[in-house]
Amino acid sequence: MDVLYFAWVRERIGLPREVVNTNARTVKELVSELVAREERYEAAFADISALRVALDQELSSFDAPLKGVREVAFFPPMTGG
Amino acid sequence: MDVRVQESAFDLGVETSEFAAKTSASGAVVTFTGIVRNNAAGTLEHMQIEHYPAMTQKALEAISNEALTRWQLEDAKVIHRFGALKPGEMIMMVATAAPHRKDAFEAAEFLMDYLKSRAPFWKKEVSSDDASWVAAKEEDEAALGRWQE
16 A cells, blocks of 8 residues: 655654555554565654554544555644635 | 645735635635744744545535534635744635625634644644644643534
């Protein structure tokens, strides 16, 4: 699936998007897999309560299942307006 | 309904006039405009606004549709810019048209409250000696509470 990062999450991980092959069943499991990879992921996901997640461009939760999802995006709380 | 996400500047006067001219059943048009504010030291070079292109348009349309459903509105317009914006530049605008002003004011406030915390934009303040992401404010999140019943 495509995994996208925005704002300081993108800066900490060092790339805007990547393709991830995963069997993770939920967003939380995907985060655990990413964190286990490298320190920069650990730095980005240190506090998931400070993060938001969107599944196929809809705001979702870290407990949400990933079945059928094509695009996951991680970002800090939005600051529009 | 007119929802636009763009890098280029917009002309508030033209946008408002066009919007108001299209309404015939409305006695009230309310507009709000967000402007890049300089920091306290006056050193802001620009505000870098990042967004999530695949999601932004959809999210803004969903919020606008919600406003059109909840209030007696004839029409709504939202323009939100991204990219590097200098102090004094307009970031975004909303306009609402309604038969009566109460609906127009309330719907405009609703749109602003939701845009702040639910539209996928992120602001970074870039000054001569620093660059930092603007943190979301708790009061902005709390402001959504009054619309949830």
